[in-house]
Amino acid sequence: MVTPTLPSSVEHSSNHEWDYDIFLSFRGEDTRKSFVDHLYSALVRVGIDAFRDDDTLRRGENISTEQLNAIRGSRISIVVFSQGYASSKRCLEELAEIVRCKNTKRHTFFPVFYDVSPTDVRNQTGTFAESFARHEERFQKDMMRVKRWRAALTEAANCSGWDLETVNGYEAKCVDEIIKEILHRLKPNRLNVGKHPIGLDSRVGEMKALLHLEKNDIRIVSIHGMSGIGKTVIAKAVYNQVSDGFEGSSFLRDIKETSRQSDGLVKLQKNLLIDILKNRDLPFENVDRGICLIKDCLAEKKVLVILDDVDHVDQLNALAGNTDWFGPGSRIIATTKDEDLLKQLGNYEKYKVEELTCTDSLELFSWHAFKMPHPMEDYHELSISVVKYTRGNPLALKVLGSFLMEKSIIEWKSTVEELQKMPDRDIQKVLQVSFDSLDKATMNIFLDIACFFIGMDAKYVAKILHGCGFFPDIGISILARRSVVIIDLHGKLRMHDLIRDIGREIVCKSSRKDPGRRSRLWFYEDALNVLHSEHMGSEVVQGLMLNPPSLADIHLKTDAFAKMNNLRLLQINNVHLTGRFELLSKELRWLCWHNCPLKILPQNFRLGNLVVLDLQHSNFKEVWKENRVTNFTVPYIPLLMLVIGSTKSFCSHTPKVLAIPKLSVVIYIIQVFNKLKVLNLSYSKNLCKSPCFSQVPHLEILVLEGCINLIELHDSVQYLEGLVLLNLKGCKNLRNLPKSISKLESLKTLNLSGCLQLEKLPENLGNMIASKELFVGGTAIKQLASSLIFLMNWKGLSLSECKEKFSGSWLSRFFSWLSPRSLNPRTLSQASVSGYGTLGKLALRDCNLSEDKIPLDLGGFSCLQGLDLSENNFRILPESINGLSKLKSLFLQQNKSLYLISGLPASIQILSAWGCSSLEILSFSSSSELAVLYLGGCCNLVDIQGLNLESNIQVDLVGCNNLSSDFSKSVLQCTRTNYAPCSSLIIFPTSEIPNWFSNKEMGSSISFHVPSLSEGDFRILYICVVYTCTETSHMWWLEDNYIEWPRIKMEVHNKTKGYQQVILPAAPSSLHVSYLDNLFLFQWSILRNKFVMLGNSIKIMELVSGDEIKFSFDLGAFAEVKKCGVHVLVDAPNITDKNASDIQYICSDAVTDRVFEDDAFVVDEVSESGFSIDSKVCENDHISTKDEIFDGDVATNGVVFEGHVATHDEVFEDDANIDGVVFEGHVAIDGKVP
Secondary structure, three states, X not given: OOOOOOOOOOOOOOOOOOOEEEEEEEOHHHHOOOHHHHHHHHHHHOOOOEEEOOHHHOOOOOOOHHHHHHHHOEEEEEEEEOOOHHHOHHHHHHHHHHHHHHHHOOOEEEEEEOOOOHHHHHHOOOHHHHHHHHHHHHOOOOHHHHHHHHHHXXXXXXXXXXXXXXXXXXXXXXXXXXXXXXXXXXXXXXOOOOOOOOOHXXXXXXXXXXXXXXXXXXXXXXXXXXXXXXXXXXXXXXHHXXXXXXXXXXEEOOHHHHHOOOOHHHXXXXXXXXXXXXXXXXXXXXXXXXXXXXXXXXXXXXXXXXXXXXXXXXXXXXXXXXXXXXOOOXXXXXXXXXXXXXXXXXXXXXXXXXXXXXXXXXXHHHHHHHOOOOOOHHHHHHHHHHHHXXXXXXXXXXXXXXXXXXXXXXXXXXXXXXXXXXXXXXXXXXXXXXXXXXXXXXXXXXXXXXHHHOOOEHHHHHHHHHXXXXXXXXXXXXXXXXXXXXXXXXXXXXXXXXXXXXXXXXXHOOOOOOHHHOOEEOOHHHHHHHHHOOOOOOOOOOEEEOOOOOOOOEEEEHHHHOOOOOOOEEEOOOEEEEOOHHHOOOOOOEEEOOOOOOOOOOOOOOOOOOOEEEOOOOOOOOOOOOEEEEEEEEOOOXXXXXXXXXXXXXXXXXXXXOXXXXXXXXXXXXXXOOOOOEEEOOOOOOXXXXXXXXHOOOOOEEEOOOOOOOOEOOHHHHHOOOOOEEEOOOOOOOOOOOHHXXXXXXXXXXEOOOOOOOOOOOHHHXXXXXXXXXXXXXXXXXXXXHHHHHOOOOOEEEOOOOOOOOOHHHHHHHHHHHOHHHOOOOOOOHXXXXXXXXXXXXXXXXXXXXXXXXXXXXXXXXOOOEEEOOOOOOOOOOHHHHHOOOOOEEEOOOOOOOOEEOOOOOOOOEEEOOOOOOOOEEEOOOOOOOOEEEOOXXXXXXXXXXXXXXXXXXXXOOOOOOOOHHHHHHHHHOOOOOOOOOOEEEEEOOOOOOOOOOEEEEOOEEEEEOOOEOOOOXXXXXXXXXXXXXXXHHHOEXXXXXXXXXXXXXXXXXXXXXXXXXXXXXXXXXXXXOOOOEEEEEEEEOEOOEEEEEOOOEEEEEOOOXXXXXXXXXXXXXXXXXXXXXEEEEOOOOEOOHHHHHEEEOOHHHOOHHHHHOOOOOOOOOOOOOOOOOOOEOOOOOEEEOOEEOXXXXXXXXXXXOOOXXXXXXXXXXXXEEOOEEEOOOOOOOOOOO
C-alpha cells in the first residue's frame, strides 16, 4: 500500500552544512575519460553528491571561484594523482586549498595514485620533477607559491589512500574499495534506540556473544520474547555496534505489517537489496524473482540482515530462506514472538529477552513519570506499587509512567487500586488502564489510528478525523503525551504493536463471532468475508480497509456495502467495484481507492460528506462529467445548483430550491462535493484534462503530481476560493496555465517543478495576494511574470534547476523590479508603489549574486526589517545595506567568498553568518543593538570590532579558531566583575576555563557548597563547560537518516534538599561540529537568592547557606564534556564562612530591586535567562513556550539557533522567523505561516 500523505507545502531540500559530499581533483587529460569517469559514475549510483569540474569547457589554468567554493563546501576531497597532475597549475592550486581545508576545518582528504608512485608525489621526482622544473622557471618571482605546492604534495602523499599498484592495476576493484570507504564515512548506519536505554548494554553484550563475530561461518540468531519487552531496541543497538564490520547491512522493520500490504514481500525484498547494493534500479515484481536476485547478488557478500517482527515462515522464505543465500561471515538476526519460527533455517541460536530487573524498571518508569532517574520523595512507594504490575515490561513502564506524569497522589492511588484488581497481571490489561479514562472522541481517534492510520501523515489523518466530528488536535496530543502514539521525525503516526493490538482487541471484543457487527474492519480476511456475505455487514461498521496482500484484483458488488449506513472510512485499493453506487454510505469522509479501474466517477456515488478523496494511480480519463440538457422546459424543479450561460457565480454554499416557471434554458445539473478538502489524483497517467472544479467549491488541497498526460488545467480552478496548495509537479506535458489561476486569492503554494513543457507563467500572477511559495524548478520557464513584484506575501520563490536558464540580464531586471526606486508611478497604482516601499522582509538566497554581478540597490527599502543574502558570491556587502535603518535581522550564511562585513546599520539585532569560511573582519557600530551573533565555522575570522559583550547577547563562535589573542582575552574577561541586568551566552573555542572561576573540576560534573552571607544577595551564577566533539558527532544518524546535533543538557541537584531537575540552558540546538575544545559560558541571573529551574516542571531553588549543589552536564553520546566550572557573584563583601572563596562580590550600589524587575522569571513567558517556562518538555528535550513544542530547536530569549534565527516566540523548522515571517531562502513579506 502506498501510504497517503498530506502534500507538503514545501519541497524540502537538504539543510546540511555541505554543498557536496565529494570534490574530485584530477588532471583531465590523464583520467577524465577513464578512471575518474568510472569513479564519478559509481559515486552517483550510490547516491553521493560529487563535484567534478568540466575543464573541457574552460581554457586557462587559473582556479575558478566556483572550484574554490566547491572545495570549501565539500566534506571529502579525492585527489587522483597521475603522471601529468603536477603539470597543471590549476590542479596544484586545488590541492593546496584541499590541504588547507584539511588542516583548518573538518575536511577529509584521500589520495589515489594512478600510474604514479606515492614516492614520486612525496618527493616530486619522476614526471613531477619535470613539471616543477618548469614551474620554478615560470614563477621565479613567486617562489613561495611553488614551495606551497611542494609542501601540499608532500603532505598529501603521506595521507592514507589507494594505490592502483596494490590491486594490480584493476580499476574496478579500486573504485569498489573507494566507494565502500566513502559510504562508511558519509553514511554510517545509526538507528534510534530511544532516549533511556536502561539495561541495554548487558543485553547487547549477550547478543554479540551469540553472534561469534570472530568466526567466518554464517550464523542465525533469533531474539524472542513477549510484546513490548524490547526485542526491536536490542536488535537496533546490535546493528549500530556491529554493522560497520560487514560489506553491507539491512534492517527491515515491521515485517509482519509490511508483508500484509499489497506486494509487501516484494517491497521488503527490494529494500533488502537497495540497502546492501545501494542500487535502486531493481526491475522485479514478484517474490520468486526477488529470491533469485537475493541469491545471485548476495551469495558472495558478508552481510548483516536484521528481520524485525517476523511472524510467518513465508516471510523467512522470501527474505532469508537459506544460509547459502549469503556469503561467509554473514549474520541474520530475526526478532519474533515465536521461539521456534526459525527452525526451518537449520541450526540457529536463540536469545530470550528477559524482563527488566526491579531496579532498572523503577529507573525507566521514573524517567517517564518524573523526568528523572528516581521517583519524587512523596511518590516512592506508589511508584514501586505501579512498577511491580508491569512485570519488567519496558513498554508498560513507559506508557504507565507517561500516563501518571503530573497527576496528583489521589489519581496515583486510584490507578494502583485498579491494578490490584488484575490478579493475572496480563500486560495488555495493565496497559489498558491508561485508556479507560479517555473520553469518547479521543477513544475513537485512538481506535481509528490503531486500525487504519499507522504510518500515515499526521496532518492528513487530522483532516479526516476533523471531518468525522472529532477534535484531532486535542486528541492526538493527549495520545502522544501518554506515549500511546508517536509522531516521528517525518510527521508520521507510529504506534507500538502491543498498543495497536490493545486498540484492535477493544474493537474485536464487541462482537467475537460476527465481524460484521464490529465498528472497524482492518484485517483482510475479515473484511473480505463480510463483503462476500449477504448478511454480515451492518450499520455498526464505521471503517473498512480492504488492502489485498498482493496485486491481485478483487471484484465486488456494491450490494456488499448496502447495510453499512454509518461507514465513514473506506479503503479499497485494487478493487473492481460494480453495481449501484448509491448503495454506498453517504457518511463517507475518507475514500482511498488506489488503482481505481473506473474511467469516471458514477453520478449516483453519494460523496457529499467526503473530506479526503485519494485516487492515486487511477485509470480516470476524466474524473466527473456534467450532464447537459438542452431546450428543456422547466415548469418547476428543485436544483442543488443551476448554471446558466457563462455566469461565474456558479455555486451556493447552501442548497437552495429554485422555482422556475416554464423557462427554456440550457442547464448543467452537477453533484457537489460540498465538504471535500483534499483531492489527490497523483500518477493517474490516463488523465488528459483536470476535472471541472465547480463540484468542489471548498477544496483546499489539489494534487495532480505525476499526471504525465495532463495537458491543461480547467479554467474553473479560479472559483476555488479556499485552495491553499496546487501541486502539478511532474506533469511533463502541461503546456500552460489558465489566466484565471491568478484569481486564487487564498493560494499559498504553487508547485510546477518538472513541468517540462511549461514555458511561461500567466502575467497576472501578481493578483494571488496570499501566495507564499512558488516552485518552478525543472521547467522550460525562462522569465518570470513581471507582475510577481506586486505580491505582498511571498514566503518562497524556488528557482532551483532554473538558474542556468535565466540570463544575468534578466535577473538584473528582475531584481531592479524589486527596488521601489525603479517603480514608475505612471504605470503603477499608488497602492502598489507605497506597498513595495513598505516591504518588510526580503530573501535572495542562492541567487548567484555578487557585488560585480547583478548589483543590488536596496536603499529604497526604507522599512526593510529582515534580509537574507545567504549562499551567494559576495566578497563585500552592498553599500546600500547601511541605509536600511530599520533592518533587524541579516542572514549571510554560506557566503564563502565574503571576507569583510562592515557598515552595518545599528538597528541589527540578529546577524547569522555561519559557514562564511573566508570571513576575516567583522565590525559593528558603537550604538549597535545586536542581541544574537552566530558565526559557527568562520574558520578565518580574526577580529570582531565593536562587539559589546556586556549587553544581553548570545554569541556562537564555534569553529572560529583563528581569532586574535587580544579579542579572545576580551571575550573571556568581560564578565569577570561587571554586572548588568541581563543574561548572556558565549560559545567560544578554547580548552581552558577562565582563571577567575572559583570552582573548577575535570569531567562532566561539579559540586559546591553555598556560602553564608551576613547581608546582601546572590546576583549572578556563571556556569561553564569545556567540551569537544567525537569523530562521529557530525553524523548522529537516528532512524530514517535523521541528524541530531550535540546540545547542552544540565542537571541541577541540591544534594542537601533532594531537589533534582534536568534543564536545557539556552544553547544552540545545532552546534557547529569542531574537533577542537570549545567553552560554553552562561550567565544566570538570580533574584533574591533564588533561581528558577525549568524542565518538565517549574521549581524555584533557593541558595541556602551550607547546601551542597551539584551540576552535571551532558552533550549526548557523540560529544565529550572535559571540564566544568561554577562561579557566584554577590552584591556585598561580607562573607562569614569557609566557603568565602566560592564567590565574588560586586558593589551593592550597582544593584537595586528595580534592576531585577525586567529580569524576573514569570511563569508562562520566556525568561531573560533563555529557558522555557512551561510545564511541558517533549521526550526529545525540545523546549516549549506558551504551550507549543518546538521541533528540534531550543528557544532563547525568543531566539532559535538552527543555522537560522527566529524571534518572537514562533519557530519553524529550518527557517528563519522574524516577527512571524518565515525565510526559506526566498522573498518573505508580512504574514503568518501555519
